[in-house]
Structure formats: C-alpha cells, structure tokens
Amino acid sequence: MPQKHESTVISYSSSESLDVRKEIFQRLNTYPATDDEKERSLGLFLRGSLLARLLAIRDIYVQILDLPGAILDIGTWRGQTAVVCENLRAIYEPLHLNRRIVCFDTFEGYVGFSDKDKATELHRDGTYGVGGTEYADYLSELLQLHERSNAMGHNFGKHRVIKGDCRQTIPQFFEDNAGEFVSLAFFDVNAYQPSLEAFEAVWPRVVPGGIVAFWQLTRSAIPAEAMVYAETILPRLGHQVKRCATYPGLCYLIKP
Template identity: 35%
Template sequence: MRTELQKIEGEFTQRAATESDNDAKLHALARARFAEGGFGPQWNYHSMVFLKRQVISRILYQDMLYRQILDVPGVICEFGVHWGATMSLLVNLRGMYEPFNHSRRIVGFDTFSGFVDVDAKDGGFSNAGDYSTSQGYEAQLAELLSLHESFSPIPQIQKYELVKGDVSATLPDWLEKNPQAVVSMAIFDMDVFKPTRDALELVLPRLTRGSLLVFDELNCPHFPGETRALDEIVGLGNLRLRRFPHQPYCAWAVWGE
C-alpha cells in the first residue's frame, strides 16, 4: 500500500505502514530492555542490536565524506544539528581518523527550536517550528559531545562548538570572531531556503579547493528550498554533484573540482 508523505512530531517521513509498525516494535523492545537494566557493562556495544539499516547507511555515508577531508585543513560546519546525530558521529570519526588533529573543530549551528523562516520557495510543506528539540537540549548535547570527545586523545581541548540561534544572524558573527577559520566541510541540513542561501553565501569565501559542500535534501520534492538556494548562490551547473547509493536525497561536491 502506498503511503503519502506525512509529518510526525514536526519531522517528515515517507515510511510505509509496515515500516512504522516495525519501527515502533523496535522502539518498544529498546525501552523494555533498558527498563530491565540494559545490557551490562558493554551496553553501548550491545545497543547496536537496535540500529536499523537506514541508520547504518547514514553512518557509512558520513564515514565516506569524512575520509575525503583528511588532507584538507579546516573546521567542519554543520548547519542544522537537530538532536546531534551527525555531530556525534563526526566527533567520533575525528577520534578515529585524526585523533591528534585538534584543529579540526566541529561547529554546529542550530536554533534548537526548529525552522524559523519558511519561504514560498520551500513549496508549502514546511512550517516554522518543525524539527524543534526539547527546551534546553543544547546543554545536554554539549555534555554528550564532551563525553564522546573523552574517549579519544586530547580530550582536554574542546573541539566542538554549538552556536544557538538563526544561522542568518549567528553565522556573520561567528565568522567575524573566527577570521582564521578555513572550512574543510560545510554540511547544509537546514532543509529550507533562506537560512541555506544565507549560510552558503557566507561560507563560500572560507572554502579552499578540496573542501566539501554537502547537501542533505538535494533534488527533494518536499524540501525544494535547499536546491533552490544552491542554484541561486552557486548554480547547479557550476558544481560536479555526486551521490551515495544509500542516501536518496544527499549530494556532495568537492569545491574547486
């Protein structure tokens, strides 16, 4: 049976009913296991039993991207952090691939209260407040990211930063305070037009040849604004966009290629 695009708790999904049912069963099993005490001292490792193919695909995708910037200096900027899944992953990938590169700061920009501006170019699916987190979540995320850093070398140097607020307002300020910052990878995952356009325009002068531009909703019918922002600022024909087999709407390009 076909399932229409739907929004659940402010997040879009195109899951089939069977997938939603099975996802709910997995969630119930996870809650039950943790309510019964979890898995013992290796709980984190054993928690892998709950990871779905879709999530494992995401890990493989981020791994593929990260390996491409190993010889490119600079920070990673993620525009659109949400609950911090990608940021946590990036912190851990840094710990694996370049444990001593404490110049690879990972900077996440988010309102933590969801979408701010929804433009006519966003196609009518999105609303202000979609993809919000719970009140004060950024403090919990900071604690989580510090813990992740603690499992890798040089934990005494904090190598992540969370910048709260509308990126159209916070990024100019951040760039001014960080005139040295080269951006080795810019991840655009705010889904909607205006902040994507503003962030892209502001970040371009900080890229070097070899930096990665990464888009999470390219060619995506329910989030047309991200593609339109790229087209407006760079021009679709001016990049060699690539895709990864497991991620339908993700695309990336090497700047200067």
C-alpha cells in the same frame, strides 16, 4: 502532543516496515542485559536505513582527511551528525586536534520560511524545535563527553554549539574567527532564504577540495536547497556534485 518526525510521514517504507521499526526500538528499551552489555550491543537495534545514513556521513568524512578546516553542521537539530563526525575524527585522525566541529541551530524550530518555500505542517516556522538553550547546552555537554571518551580525550572542548538564526550566527562566527576555514559543511536548514544566506557566508571559507553537503537537495517535498542550487550554485560556481551511494538523499559539492 509530540510532533511527528518526517521519517514516519514522508517515507519509502511500508506501514508494516514502520511498525517493525517501532518494535525494534521497544526491544531496545526492554533488552535483558546489564547497562554495560546493552551499551556494547547497540548494533542489535540499529536499523538498516539509519546505518545507511551513518555510512554516508563516513563516506564524505574520509574525503577531507588531508584537508585543513573545521566541520560545520548547519541545522544540526539534535546533533547526531556532529557527534558522528567527532567519533570519526577520533577513529581516522585522533591527533588532528585542530579539527573543530561547530553546530548551528536555533534549537527552537525552523525560521525564515517565506512564500518561496513549500511550507507544510512538518516544515514551517517553529517545527523541529528541541528545547532552545537547554538543548543547546545538552548537546555541547554531550559532544564533550564523546571527546573525553575518545583517543586523546584529555584534550577536549574543541567543539562549539552556537544557538541562533544562522543568517546572523555564521557571519558572526567568521568575524570572530578570522583564521577559521571549512573543510566540510552539512546543510539541513530547509528554508530558502536562510539556506541561501548561510551558503553564501560559508562557501568563500571552504578550502579547495572541501565539501558542502545537502541533506535535502533532491527532495521535492523540501525544495529550499534545490532552489538555492539551481539559482545560485549551478549557474555561477564551479564545482563537482555527487550523491552518497548508501544514502542517495545526501548530495554534496566538491569545491575545485
């Protein structure tokens, strides 16, 4: 049986609203139009809460336009944030061919939950797997398709999808790419120790004015990011902290 997604379990929406969400999606599947018309009409089926999430990514992205460095999507899961960032790159800075996007995930589910975490049936080792190497390859191909469909699409293959435990893959990435810096990093790892070690590997590479964004910083049901912030970032590291206007759960730090 497919695992339930947290959006149907941990939600501010009423049961009626969740039922309507399902009906909207069903209408997407049965929409009476050609494939070309359906592709151009996806906004008909984009619910407001998902649009709010996409607008929040955009609101963060536009703050790094004048900064050098890669975008990291740590705990990328299915890769939606990375794909949105590729398309925002094409919209706002189509000639910025050094704006690389790097996705990190096990693609086999969470790892590193310990006694310090609040493990649940939704959030524990092994949940949120998407198919391992097969899905990592799929996401890599999908990112390239988006690149090729965008402006300057002949210059594709700039992005990378890296499979494995981020506690090992991120330090290895920087070891292999000594000249790579970070303008923006999204975190959605959700286990304390991996979140801590990944942050400590990334923060020294974030350029001044760069952004580190946390999807779960203020969510009590998933406390890992809050613990890392309270114990490591808040008392030790200078920064500004803000939340996104359209999606308050997405909070971000700006490096001085």
